Amino acid sequence: TLSAGISHNKMLAKLASAQNKPNKQTIVPTAGVQSLMEKLPLKSIRGLGGKAGREVVRVLMSEAGKSIGKDEDSLTAADLQRISDTDMVRLFGQQRGTWLARVSR
Incomplete structure (x- = not known):
């Protein structure tokens, strides 16, 4: 299985990858960063x-x-x-x- 996160920096890409494990990809565009941060422990x-x-x-x-x-x-x-x-x-x-x-x- 493979999970991947794609964003404009490495930290956000790693956080995005962890959001939808296993075996899914997650893209966090610049416009979606605030939404991710509001939910992120x-x-x-x-x-x-x-x-x-x-x-x-x-x-x-x-x-x-x-x-x-x-x-x-x-x-x-x-x-x-x-x-x-x-x-x-x-x-x-x-x-x-x-x-x-x-x-x-």
Whole structure:
């Protein structure tokens, strides 16, 4: 069997591939990225599945948990998008904050 994802960058293509396993192909055009991000669990993003992901969730919940109206298991990539680039760097430091801002957009 083969599953494939096609998009305008490698990260989105990998995420798309995982959406319709097994043996299906998924295309995510630029216009469909926001829809994918709204459904995508935060922990599905490469690099956010383990300890780093738990730390990001902890900070998000302490900073914006009440305003986004979700619990930590229901956070999506779109919730991360709601934080400005400046606040990402303030909350997570220069390197991680910049990376989070980039992968969430």
